[in-house]
Amino acid sequence: MTAMAKKIEITSQDYIKFESQVCAPNYLPIPAVLERGEGVWLYDSEGRKYLDMMSAYSAVSHGHCHPELVQVLHEQAQTLCIASRAFYSSTLAPFLQKICELSGLEMVVPMNTGAEAVETALKAARRWGYEIKGIPDNKAEIIVAANNFHGRTTTIVSFSSDADYKKHFGPFTPGFKEVPFGDIEALEAAITPNTCAFLVEPMQGEAGIIIPPKGYLKKVRTLCDKHNVLMILDEIQTGLGRTGKLFAFQHEGIIPDGLILGKALGGGLLPISAFVSSREVLETLRPGSHGSTFGGNPLSAKVGLKALEILERDNYAQRSADLGAYLQGELKKIDSDLITDIRGSGLWVAVEINPQKAPARAVCEALMARGVLSKETHDTIVRLAPPLIIEKEQLDFAVGALKEALKEVEKAL
Ligand SMILES: *Cc1c(COP(=O)(O)O)cnc(C)c1O
16 A cells, blocks of 8 residues: 555566565566557656567557557547447447458457467367368367467467476366477378368467478468368467568468467457458357357457558558568677577567577566567577567667677676
């Protein structure tokens, strides 16, 4: 109570201590206490300004508090927010139609968080497997890739390869098989008559921005067609311009049978996700089979539609392609013994740090001290994924800060 009353005098350190007492320790945050965001900039409680090179794991592609999105949110908040799908609402169909138009698919299940949309995809794939493909009841298999990240529910962590995600959360959901990412032979060998779907990220995000061999998605498409298996792409992170195309599958000119969206779909304001697929797949979800109290609510539908319109109008995918190529080029000029690899697609770049020399965390903390925020992935990777509205000069600032941060970390060795 006294802490609240004296808010103005609270330092970042006080706040961090306070949060650690009441918030479960399931994250290890970089020690910046954020209070305000505007475009590509974040401000902490002591007035320091940071360039956001993380954009909330790609949820903030539009930048913080995008004025047009805030306006739509504000207007709709005064009109109708939550109605539930017990009723129709005039806002839902235009939003879903836009998703269909952009993706080339036919129908949508609106949800809220990414994990829920993945769960929806898994359920729809199994339904399709039993009711359309004719798999015997309870025998459906879904193939996934090693080192996948699809979220945190019990079923989703059942097929994770990360021990930390699973430890003491069992027993797990059966029915999943794992193959190495990017390995088309292994995928073909794993397919059986009971396989209903292959679920995969077109480029793996949390695994450390892993790009599969060229032609992989095309070969997956062919294989799935050949064996009557649904190709389901989790584009929660790669989608909506992040990799330099509107969807990562467009790099290879294919269309999946199922597409999972989230993160940037909410325009950086709300949790909005979707499972997008064909009529054939989604008509198996008859009334009562699946649902979500908040999924597709009028506030989300309005913000989601506007987020997509802005993305298209302001050509975020092209910006990401052009500026991403520039960023990678500038990063590759850095002469540092700490860097072992630089890779990525669009404004989605991994800087791999030699773990024998220093943890990626140390680089992120040195970046923070220079006014740039990012977060390490798996101890060895500094992820650079700014809002797609970022300007070239701001990327230069980030690269300059990284150079100095690397020097500082190297000196401390
Ligand atoms: C973030 C992410 C998810 C999970 O989304 P949540 O909104 O955190 O549930 C699933 N898949 C991918 C590829 C992601 O990057």
